[in-house]
Amino acid sequence: MEIVSKKPAEGESAYARQLLAGFGNLRFTATLEDEFRDQQRHINVKLLRTSLLVGLCLWLLFGVSDWLMAPSELFIPMLVVRVLVAVPMLGLGYLLWRGRDLLLLTPMTMLSLVLVGLGASAVVGLGHSRDIHYPYEGLLLVCMAGFFLAGLRLNEALLCAAVTLLGFTAFEVWAGLPMGMLLANLLFLLSGNVIGAVGCYLLEYKTREQFLTLRLNRELAEQDALTGLSNRRSFDAHLETLWQQAERDGRGLSVLLCDVDHFKSYNDHYGHAAGDLVLQRIAEVLQEAARRPLDMAARVGGEEFAVLLYDTEPADAQRLGSLVVEGVRGLGISHALSVTSQLVTISVGLASRQHEKPQDGAQALLAQADRALYRAKDSGRNQLQRI
Numbered sequence: 533m534e535i536v537s538k539k540p541a542e543g544e545s546a547y548a549r550q551l552l553a554g555f556g557n558l559r560f561t562a563t564l565e566d567e568f569r570d571q572q573r574h575i576n577v578k579l580l581r582t583s584l585l586v587g588l589c590l591w592l593l594f595g596v597s598d599w600l601m602a603p604s605e606l607f608i609p610m611l612v613v614r615v616l617v618a619v620p621m622l623g624l625g626y627l628l629w630r631g632r633d634l635l636l637l638t639p640m641t642m643l644s645l646v647l648v649g650l651g652a653s654a655v656v657g658l659g660h661s662r663d664i665h666y667p668y669e670g671l672l673l674v675c676m677a678g679f680f681l682a683g684l685r686l687n688e689a690l691l692c693a694a695v696t697l698l699g700f701t702a703f704e705v706w707a708g709l710p711m712g713m714l715l716a717n718l719l720f721l722l723s724g725n726v727i728g729a730v731g732c733y734l735l736e737y738k739t740r741e742q743f744l745t746l747r748l749n750r751e752l753a754e755q756d757a758l759t760g761l762s763n764r765r766s767f768d769a770h771l772e773t774l775w776q777q778a779e780r781d782g783r784g785l786s787v788l789l790c791d792v793d794h795f796k797s798y799n800d801h802y803g804h805a806a807g808d809l810v811l812q813r814i815a816e817v818l819q820e821a822a823r824r825p826l827d828m829a830a831r832v833g834g835e836e837f838a839v840l841l842y843d844t845e846p847a848d849a850q851r852l853g854s855l856v857v858e859g860v861r862g863l864g865i866s867h868a869l870s871v872t873s874q875l876v877t878i879s880v881g882l883a884s885r886q887h888e889k890p891q892d893g894a895q896a897l898l899a900q901a902d903r904a905l906y907r908a909k910d911s912g913r914n915q916l917q918r919i
């Protein structure tokens with residue numbers, strides 16, 4: 533039978549595909565976008581704690597500027613605005629302090645930012661109702677905070693800036709600012725926002741690029757290049773993790789250790805490249821057996837594979853292991869020099885962690901599977917043995 537390569541192609545990784553396809557519109561495919569946003573939420577909690585503290589201090593500090601610069605009868609209304617805006621900021625602070633409700637983080641941040649923007653617009657409007665030279669430039673700081681300090685994505689920061697500028701325009705019309713001056717002020721604020729938006733775009737683009745590159749590198753570091761299965765390193769780590777989880781939750785854990793039979797003679801007869809293709813086809817069979825989220829199929833040596841089965845009873849693991857033996861034989865790959873069969877076959881050793889008995893640890897389980905595999909080889913290969 534002719535064997536066709538099913539090796540994972542370059543770019544088969546979702547991260548690599550997204551890097552190749554580009555993301556100039558600052559958006560990934562749905563799954564990656566969810567993953568990205570989830571990661572950002574966790575990072576932003578820390579960033580926001582600092583930003584909020586700085587923002588709140590500055591917001592109240594500007595009250596001193598109101599006191600120094602505004603006509604005295606306006607100070608109290610301005611102070612009321614500042615206090616009213618500080619309340620939702622304190623609410624956001626509470627969310628950040630608790631560190632839960634992460635899904636509320638972005639809406640709360642946007643709400644706080646919009647309220648600060650509108651509050652600042654109201655203060656400026658009050659000022660301009662008496663003195664058209666009352667400083668308004670501080671409003672740009674609010675928009676810049678949205679672009680760079682609040683952990684928002686560009687479109688979210690743009691929305692906050694747009695609402696702020698609309699509020700600013702409304703308050704200025706209310707204050708009766710001359711049209712020419714209003715347009716000049718708006719032009720200044722808009723120019724500042726364009727600069728902020730471009731900077732925010734570049735920052736978000738780089739953040740997304742870094743996200744994809746890091747995830748891709750992590751994936752590559754954990755993967756076997758030939759078969760696309762997990763490699764030995766990630767297998768060992770996953771085994772330890774699952775072992776601890778199985779102990780904690782009182783669940784079963786099984787290891788199938790699989791070794792290709794007479795593979796040396798296969799290589800000698802058909803060539804190393806053909807041998808590589810066989811390993812890839814076998815990997816597919818094993819991957820099928822490890823389809824549940826916590827299960828794992830890995831290439832742990834040259835022609836040696838392992839399958840971890842979490843929360844699986846020994847009898848089920850044995851049934852699955854036998855299916856794997858049959859599945860590989862069922863590939864129908866000729867092996868003229870095999871004294872076991874005319875086809876490529878594998879031997880499998882099974883060991884299971886039984887939750888009702890005291891256990892020695894993950895490595896002991898692996899050693900048991902290795903002994904079972906040795907027994908399978910010794911008993912004629914092309915079969916499963918268990919300890």
Ligand SMILES: Nc1nc2c(ncn2[C@@H]2O[C@H](COP(=O)(O)OP(=O)(O)OP(=O)(O)O)[C@@H](O)[C@H]2O)c(=O)[nH]1
Nearest residue numbers: 791792793794795796797799804805807808834835
């Ligand atoms: N094509 C290919 N061969 C590999 C790879 N890694 C290891 N091998 C070969 O796998 C063979 C393993 O041979 P042995 O350990 O003697 O075992 P075996 O011939 O399979 O005999 P039994 O396990 O006793 O049935 C060696 O010839 C290795 O060169 C690989 O990545 N590609």
